[in-house]
Amino acid sequence: MDQTSLKVLDFLSTYVTEHKKGLIDEVLSRRTRHLTFVLEDIYQSQNASAVVRTCDCFGIQDLHVIENKHSFELNPRVVHGASKWVNVHHYQEAENNTKACFDTLRKKGYKIMATSPDKGCLSVHDVDISEPIALVFGTEITGISEFTKSQADGLVTIPMYGFSESLNISVSAAICANILIEKLFRSEINWTLTEDEKNEIKLNWYRTIVSRSEILEKQFLKSLNHS
Ligand SMILES: C[S@@+](CC[C@H](N)C(=O)[O-])C[C@H]1O[C@@H](n2cnc3c(N)ncnc32)[C@H](O)[C@@H]1O
Numbered sequence: 001m002d003q004t005s006l007k008v009l010d011f012l013s014t015y016v017t018e019h020k021k022g023l024i025d026e027v028l029s030r031r032t033r034h035l036t037f038v039l040e041d042i043y044q045s046q047n048a049s050a051v052v053r054t055c056d057c058f059g060i061q062d063l064h065v066i067e068n069k070h071s072f073e074l075n076p077r078v079v080h081g082a083s084k085w086v087n088v089h090h091y092q093e094a095e096n097n098t099k100a101c102f103d104t105l106r107k108k109g110y111k112i113m114a115t116s117p118d119k120g121c122l123s124v125h126d127v128d129i130s131e132p133i134a135l136v137f138g139t140e141i142t143g144i145s146e147f148t149k150s151q152a153d154g155l156v157t158i159p160m161y162g163f164s165e166s167l168n169i170s171v172s173a174a175i176c177a178n179i180l181i182e183k184l185f186r187s188e189i190n191w192t193l194t195e196d197e198k199n200e201i202k203l204n205w206y207r208t209i210v211s212r213s214e215i216l217e218k219q220f221l222k223s224l225n226h227s
Pocket residue numbers: 115116117118136137138139140141142143144156157158159160165166167168169170172
């Protein structure tokens with residue numbers, strides 16, 4: 001983070017109560033980029049919203065949204081403001097947005113694991129979390145695309161024992177988040193964010209919670225340029 005952004009962070013922090021600052025620091029201490037979620041063409045807003053909320057609740061900072069056939073929409077009654085705390089990255093411009101997303105994630109060092117109700121896949125309990133993982137969830141009716149199936153580094157399943165063929169996508173995301181985050185917390189892996197990452201996220205959160213932050217920031221930057 002550059003010096004000016006650090007000064008803005010410092011400035012905006014004067015408008016945030018000590019209680020809120022403490023809460024933000026506590027939440028940031030449990031945020032991770034070691035695990036990230038990917039949604040491929042999810043078209044029901046309540047499902048997309050429930051996943052955003054799950055990411056926030058379990059400390060998954062980034063959600064990648066692939067929009068090949070369907071656009072991503074949030075339902076305010078389900079998301080409950082959680083989208084303010086999670087970085088949502090959209091892939092909607094390329095000819096194959098799934099490929100664009102996977103290329104980006106691989107460059108960042110992620111292994112791509114796709115989820116499926118198929119019995120033959122690796123159980124989510126047995127996933128190796130030593131490397132950063134991007135977990136892909138498929139669309140409501142047809143699941144993950146053939147492209148994802150062929151390009152993923154592995155397929156993961158939540159074992160099921162009933163008559164139904166699959167879980168709801170948002171339920172699957174919550175179960176996987178719970179299992180993998182607990183596994184991460186119990187491991188020796190360095191899954192926490194760097195100080196720089198924490199500051200960048202904190203600045204965005206301060207901008208969200210401080211009223212009229214945009215105007216205040218403009219005035220502050222003007223005063224910096226004059227001094
Ligand atoms: C309703 S399911 C899609 C069902 C589709 N017929 C299929 O075979 O994938 C939607 C998404 O939820 C996730 N899902 C559902 N059940 C799962 C399970 N048992 N294990 C892992 N993921 C599951 C997957 O991401 C799936 O693409």
